[in-house]
Amino acid sequence: MRWLVTGGAGFIGSHFVRTALTEEWTDEVVVLDLLTYAGNLENLRPVERHAGFSFVRGDICDPDVVAKSLVDVDAVFHFAAESHVDRSIESAASFVRTNVVGTQIMLDAARTAKVKRFIHVSTDEVYGSLALDAAERFVETRPVQPTSPYAASKTASDHMVLAAERTHGLDAVVTRCSNNYGPYQFPEKFIPLFVSNAMEGKPLPLYGDGRHVRDWIHVDDHIRGLRLAWERGGSGEVYNLGGECERHNRDIALAIVRAVGADESLIQPVTDRLAHDRRYAIDPQKARAELGFEPGPPIEERMAEIVDWYRENRMWWQRIKAGEYRGYYERMYSGR
Ligand SMILES: NC(=O)c1ccc[n+]([C@@H]2O[C@H](COP(=O)([O-])OP(=O)(O)OC[C@H]3O[C@@H](n4cnc5c(N)ncnc54)[C@H](O)[C@@H]3O)[C@@H](O)[C@H]2O)c1
Numbered sequence: 001m002r003w004l005v006t007g008g009a010g011f012i013g014s015h016f017v018r019t020a021l022t023e024e025w026t027d028e029v030v031v032l033d034l035l036t037y038a039g040n041l042e043n044l045r046p047v048e049r050h051a052g053f054s055f056v057r058g059d060i061c062d063p064d065v066v067a068k069s070l071v072d073v074d075a076v077f078h079f080a081a082e083s084h085v086d087r088s089i090e091s092a093a094s095f096v097r098t099n100v101v102g103t104q105i106m107l108d109a110a111r112t113a114k115v116k117r118f119i120h121v122s123t124d125e126v127y128g129s130l131a132l133d134a135a136e137r138f139v140e141t142r143p144v145q146p147t148s149p150y151a152a153s154k155t156a157s158d159h160m161v162l163a164a165e166r167t168h169g170l171d172a173v174v175t176r177c178s179n180n181y182g183p184y185q186f187p188e189k190f191i192p193l194f195v196s197n198a199m200e201g202k203p204l205p206l207y208g209d210g211r212h213v214r215d216w217i218h219v220d221d222h223i224r225g226l227r228l229a230w231e232r233g234g235s236g237e238v239y240n241l242g243g244e245c246e247r248h249n250r251d252i253a254l255a256i257v258r259a260v261g262a263d264e265s266l267i268q269p270v271t272d273r274l275a276h277d278r279r280y281a282i283d284p285q286k287a288r289a290e291l292g293f294e295p296g297p298p299i300e301e302r303m304a305e306i307v308d309w310y311r312e313n314r315m316w317w318q319r320i321k322a323g324e325y326r327g328y329y330e331r332m333y334s335g336r
Contacts, residue, residue: 002028004073004115006060006106007080009033011185012121014043016077016223021047025227028052032069033080034059042316043184060102063109070113075230077119078106081157084188085125085150089274092149099153100160107164107172118172119230120161124215124240125151126176129277132213137283140176140238147275158238165236173233175226177241178282181299182219183309187317194253195310196317198262208272210250213279216299217243228291242282243295255300259307 003020007013008031017029029047033039035057047053058065060080070076080102082088082095103120110118127138128145146152158174165172185192194204225241233239253267287293296302310317 001026001074002030002072004030004032004069004076006032006076006078007039009035009039009041009043009055010079010083011038011043011182011189012180012219012222013077013079014040014184015182015219016079016226017044017053018047019220019223020227021050021052026052029054030069030073031055032058032060032066036082038083038186040184040320060106061097063105066105066109067112070109070115073113073115075117075119076106076110076115077121077226077230078103079121081154082150085148086188086273088148088150088153092153095149095153096156099150100156103157104160107160107170111164111168111170116171117230117235118161118164118170119226120158120172120174121226122158122174122176123151123154124176124178124242124280124282125277126155126158127280130279130281132211132279134279134281137281138176138240139283140240140286147277162236162238171235173229173235174238175229175241176238176282177222177225178215178217178243178280180217180219180222181306183306183313184316185219187321190249191252191256191306192310192317194256195260195307196321198257198260198266199311199314201262201266203268204253204257204266205270206249206253206267207270207276210248210253210267210269212249212276213246213281214249214252215242215280215282216245216247216252217241218296218299218302221295225287225291225293228287228293232291234290237290239287239291239293240282240284241287241293242284243299244284245295245298246279246281247299252299255303256307259303
């Protein structure tokens with residue numbers, strides 16, 4: 001079987017590719033990735049010599065590159081996206097281009113290439129925000145209500161996937177996952193930013209009152225859920241994948257400083273993100289019942305392992321932080 005993985009040089013996509021090849025989920029993986037600021041070939045180094053691995057540097061918005069990458073492909077796992085909420089607040093254009101237009105180009109090409117299944121990797125952010133004290137959690141039938149430009153662009157892409165399934169009969173499954181953590185996560189995202197800053201003795205910029213709630217899932221649990229969605233999911237279905245692990249941001253920050261052995265005073269409040277969603281809460285019951293999905297242990301049990309990875313791979317994140325990311329960081333957090 002040959003799989004096409006878009007965005008396979010990013011955080012979650014590369015974890016999927018490394019695991020799919022080393023655990024023999026498939027014989028062949030073609031990665032299509034533009035290598036934007038978030039894409040990093042070092043993430044694929046463990047499998048770069050694997051006989052079944054090939055890499056195409058290209059844009060999902062380029063129909064010719066996409067068509068060539070899809071030759072003899074059985075399944076598409078579509079990860080490629082602009083993925084950072086804060087960047088979407090700074091400028092939304094690239095989010096609409098990649099997440100909406102790029103997904104539509106992928107869908108058209110997958111149909112032409114007669115791909116057997118299209119797995120669209122989406123997010124719980126499409127559901128919008130819950131009150132801290134709300135009894136409900138996100139279920140797949142809940143109307144979508146995205147607030148950030150990132151979430152709005154992912155919502156639009158979900159609709160395009162479901163429309164292609166209904167209108168053209170493309171076999172497609174949408175998964176909506178909560179906040180991922182794990183190795184190789186780009187160090188401008190919450191957990192790797194805080195872990196790496198704590199290791200460097202730098203401030204940990206915590207948005208607002210720190211009481212925002214996110215559901216945390218290890219990237220390894222997420223990609224196993226994606227495999228199950230490919231294997232057992234119904235075409236045209238949406239599956240929520242979550243970690244059953246809702247935590248306040250401040251509690252995650254505290255767990256990080258403890259695991260790193262840093263001082264709590266490094267945690268410093270900064271002006272809240274615009275329209276910052278208060279709470280995300282995934283109900284993964286449908287995935288559990290229909291796919292056999294089970295999230296692993298809670299984040300506290302994995303924090304030491306995560307911190308160890310970032311400690312042992314200092315060069316990986318230091319190189320990134322020294323590069324393009326520095327200008328972005330200055331714009332976001334300087335003077336606060
Ligand atoms: N990180 C999370 O917590 C999370 C949670 C739920 C869903 N998701 C979704 O999972 C997917 C992957 O997220 P991630 O955190 O690994 O993202 P990431 O930003 O680490 O990686 C995105 C990858 O896509 C590539 N890319 C971007 N634009 C492209 C284009 N036009 N053509 C080809 N490649 C392009 C980048 O180079 C990068 O390798 C995204 O679709 C995201 O919406 C992420």
